[in-house]
Amino acid sequence: MTFSMKRVMAIFNKDLKDLSKNMYVSTSILMPLVLAAIYGRMADELSIDAYYLVINLAFTMTATFIQCAIIAEEKEKNTLRGLMLSPATVVEIFSGKSLVAFSLTAVTIIVSCLFMEYNPENIVLVAVGMIVSTLFYLALGTLFGLLARTVVEASVIIMPVVFLFGFGSLIESLIDKYPFLSVAEYLPNMQLIDLASKVQAGSGLADVWPHLGIMTIWFLVTAFITIVVFKKKEIDA
Amino acid sequence: MVEQMIKVKSLAKIFGNQPALEDVHFEVNKGETFGFLGPSGSGKTTTIKILTGQLIATSGEAYVFDQPAALLNKPQYRKKFGVVTDNSGLYDRLSIYDNLKLFCDLYDVPAKRINEVLEMVNLGNEQKKVVSKLSKGMKQRVQLARAFLHEPELLFLDEPTSALDPANSKHIHDGLRELTKKGTTIFLTTHDMHEAEILCDRVAFLHKGKIQLLDEPKKLRHQFSDASLQVLLKDGRELLLPGGPEGAQTLYDYMQADQVVSIHTNEPTLGDIFVEMTGRELV
Numbered sequence: 001m002t003f004s005m006k007r008v009m010a011i012f013n014k015d016l017k018d019l020s021k022n023m024y025v026s027t028s029i030l031m032p033l034v035l036a037a038i039y040g041r042m043a044d045e046l047s048i049d050a051y052y053l054v055i056n057l058a059f060t061m062t063a064t065f066i067q068c069a070i071i072a073e074e075k076e077k078n079t080l081r082g083l084m085l086s087p088a089t090v091v092e093i094f095s096g097k098s099l100v101a102f103s104l105t106a107v108t109i110i111v112s113c114l115f116m117e118y119n120p121e122n123i124v125l126v127a128v129g130m131i132v133s134t135l136f137y138l139a140l141g142t143l144f145g146l147l148a149r150t151v152v153e154a155s156v157i158i159m160p161v162v163f164l165f166g167f168g169s170l171i172e173s174l175i176d177k178y179p180f181l182s183v184a185e186y187l188p189n190m191q192l193i194d195l196a197s198k199v200q201a202g203s204g205l206a207d208v209w210p211h212l213g214i215m216t217i218w219f220l221v222t223a224f225i226t227i228v229v230f231k232k233k234e235i236d237a
Numbered sequence: 238m239v240e241q242m243i244k245v246k247s248l249a250k251i252f253g254n255q256p257a258l259e260d261v262h263f264e265v266n267k268g269e270t271f272g273f274l275g276p277s278g279s280g281k282t283t284t285i286k287i288l289t290g291q292l293i294a295t296s297g298e299a300y301v302f303d304q305p306a307a308l309l310n311k312p313q314y315r316k317k318f319g320v321v322t323d324n325s326g327l328y329d330r331l332s333i334y335d336n337l338k339l340f341c342d343l344y345d346v347p348a349k350r351i352n353e354v355l356e357m358v359n360l361g362n363e364q365k366k367v368v369s370k371l372s373k374g375m376k377q378r379v380q381l382a383r384a385f386l387h388e389p390e391l392l393f394l395d396e397p398t399s400a401l402d403p404a405n406s407k408h409i410h411d412g413l414r415e416l417t418k419k420g421t422t423i424f425l426t427t428h429d430m431h432e433a434e435i436l437c438d439r440v441a442f443l444h445k446g447k448i449q450l451l452d453e454p455k456k457l458r459h460q461f462s463d464a465s466l467q468v469l470l471k472d473g474r475e476l477l478l479p480g481g482p483e484g485a486q487t488l489y490d491y492m493q494a495d496q497v498v499s500i501h502t503n504e505p506t507l508g509d510i511f512v513e514m515t516g517r518e519l520v
Contacts, residue, residue, distance in 0.1 A: 010342030014328065014335065021330040078326030082383075085289065086343040087315045234291075234310065 007088045011096025015070060019100055024151070025069045029108050032058035036112035048197045051118045053167070055130070056189040058108045060166040063137035064144070065158050067101040071145025072154035084234055090227070098138045105134050122199045125208060129195045132212060136188050136219040137165070143226040146233055165189045188218045240267040242391050242422045243288060248297035250283050250446075257283045258446045261297070270413070270423040272437035272454075274430070274511065280446045281426035282322060285393045288424070289320050301391065316344060319384035322395040329369040333360065333379050336368060337386065344387040354382040357412035359405055373400040381409060391422045398432060410436060430508040440507065444515040458504040461513065465503040470496045477503065 019026050036054045039046055074080035074097075083093050109130060120126040140161060148154035164187070171184045184190060195211040243265035250258040258280045265271040273281050286292035287299055290310030299306035301318070308314060327336050337351045355361050358378035368376065377400045384392060394413075398406040413423060413436060427433055433440050434454050441451040450457060464480025468488060476491075478484035491497050505513070 006345070007343050010339050014331070014339045017335060018328055018330050074326075077329065079328060080326075081291075082325060082340075083343075085291075085315060085320055086340065087312050087345075088343050089312050 003089070004092060007092045008096040008099070011083070011088070011093060012099040015097060015100040019066070019070070025066055028061050028065050028069075029058075029104055031061050032108055032112055033115070036115040040115040040117060046116055046118070048193060048200055051113075051116055052189070052193045052196060054112050054116060055109055056192070057162075057166040058112055059105065059133055059137045059189070060158075060162040062108045063101050063105040063134050064141035064161055064165070065155070066104060067098060067138050067141025068145040068148065068154045068158050069151050070097060070101065071142055072148040073151045075146070075148070076150045090230060090234075094142060094226075094230075098142070101138055101141065102134060105137070120196065120199055121202060122204070125199050125205060126196055129192050129208075129212060129215065132215045132219060133188055133192050136215060136222055139219060139222040139226050140165075143222060143229060146226065146229045186214060188215045191215050191218075241265065242267050242301065243271075243424065244298070244300040245284075245288075246298045248284075248287065248299055249295050250280070250287065250292070251295045256446050258287075258294075261443075261446070261448055263441055263448060263451060265422060265424055266438075267422055268417065268420055269438040270417055270425060270436050272433040272440035273424065273426045273443060274428065274433055274440050274507070275426075275443035276428055279443045281443060282395055284443075285320065285322065285395055285424070285426065289318065289393060290314075316387060317389060318391040318393065319387065319389035320393045320395075321380050321384045321397055322393075323399065325380045325383075327368045327376060327379055327383075330367065332365050332367055333371075333382075334364040336379060337383060340383050340386055346387050350386055351382075354385040357385055357408075357415065358382045359408040374402065374405060377401060378405065378409070381412070385412065385416065388416070388419065389421060391424065392416065394423060394425045396427055397425070398427075398429065406432070430506055430511070433507055442511055442514060444511075449514045450510070454507055457507065457510055461510045462502065462504045467501040467503050469498040469500075471498055472496070 032054055035057060039050055039054055071080070074083070088096075141158075144158055144161065145154060148157055166189075171181055172190065175181045175184070185194075191211040191214045195208045195215075198208050198211075241264045243263075245261055245263050248258055248261040249256065261280075261284070263271075273284060275281050283292065287294050288301055288306050288309070290307050293307065301309055302314065304314065309318065328339075333355070334351060337354070338348055340346075341348050341350060351364070352361065355364060358381050360375065360378055360382065363371075363375070366375075368379065371379065377397070381394075381397055384394075397413075398409050401409065410432070417423060423436075425433070425436065437454060439451065439453050440457070442449045452460070466478045466480075466484060466488065468476040468478055468491065470476065470491060476487075478487055488497075488500070
């Protein structure tokens with residue numbers, strides 16, 4: 001069966017309508033926006049770490065949390081089974097379901113950047129980094145949504161993710177004291193900060209591609225695990 | 238030769254140490270309404286899950302559309318069948334129309350079909366109602382409407398009218414007859430014996446994971462009938478006459494004397510037969 005954009009858009013439109021009536025989930029995009037507005041008034045020019053504290057929080061609160069809540073609710077209400085039994089393929093279901101969180105993430109990050117007056121030296125490279133990051137955080141949200149049984153459970157199990165990836169840059173300050181934490185430098189949020197710092201210092205693709213590569217590996221591994229988990233959930237024990 | 242939509246041979250499913258199905262055999266012919274009857278926990282839903290590729294059998298064979306049932310999990314087969322189970326979910330915050338519109342787009346069915354299926358389930362004027370405001374029975378009718386949308390070749394219905402009042406059940410039954418006239422095969426699980434009697438061409442009694450009986454409802458009633466007659470006389474007495482020459486002679490005498498108001502065969506219902514077979518009620 002071929003890929004059907006009509007089916008993807010049907011799921012996207014349904015989710016958009018559904019989310020617009022779900023205040024519990026849709027208000028989660030406010031936190032990074034409020035933080036961006038506060039930061040934007042604190043100084044004329046913020047540090048890269050400050051910009052990316054807000055941007056990484058936007059990734060976890062919109063891409064990951066909203067995606068996780070959307071999937072968990074489909075499971076809780078037994079509507080995911082209806083989609084699985086329809087002619088929609090796995091790729092169509094998850095493309096449709098990811099489009100809403102992807103769009104909201106894009107809007108949240110753009111508005112946050114405007115509030116903070118963040119102007120990257122090379123907007124294309126930073127945008128590529130952010131798109132790869134968004135895909136990773138969406139895959140992570142999907143995975144946790146599949147593992148959670150209810151929306152409430154999803155909002156609890158997602159907390160460590162929000163802390164690790166949203167406030168991960170705080171870990172960096174502890175690396176001198178606890179050297180084993182240096183592995184945190186390979187986290188996708190830290191890689192995005194490194195990429196943005198280099199871009200701001202005038203580096204080009206040749207200097208930042210390892211960061212893009214590491215982020216892509218994070219996305220591919222998470223997407224693979226998500227597909228394996230979905231396939232297991234598709235058929236009952 | 239009759240085309241078979243479902244073929245099941247020696248099917249078994251064990252959950253942990255608990256057998257849910259044991260050595261189950263049956264076939265469902267194209268265009269027939271096949272009733273799978275049994276009390277809660279007898280293995281009806283497990284069978285539907287195996288036949289729709291949602292569950293893997295422990296042993297045995299299950300074929301649907303001449304393909305192993307596990308393949309029904311593939312998107313190319315999903316347009317050919319529909320499923321309604323008691324846990325088929327709806328999107329609570331959306332209207333009935335929006336719920337059905339999603340599935341119109343997924344099955345590539347024109348949106349005008351929404352009106353038709355809502356009429357079939359007696360919800361023609363309720364399109365704009367939000368699902369969270371519906372009663373359990375109305376939600377069940379929306380689930381049925383959703384399954385009717387793409388006019389599937391094969392429809393699996395798990396207790397489709399369990400939450401409905403008699404008037405709405407009749408409406409659904411009429412809709413199901415309409416579908417079978419168009420060639421849809423229906424695999425119906427129910428513990429409503431009346432529903433099974435009026436809808437099913439053949440029924441199978443499932444108890445403790447095993448099929449105890451399988452035949453046409455009429456033949457089963459004859460098989461379990463003792464041929465006795467219930468006779469109401471003009472003086473108000475009710476007689477139970479045995480079958481055979483002795484009963485026939487008594488009936489003849491009363492008829493000669495113009496004493497008979499009514500005569501009824503004393504055939505058991507499907508429920509009576511089930512109780513006789515298994516020693517338990519169908520609940």
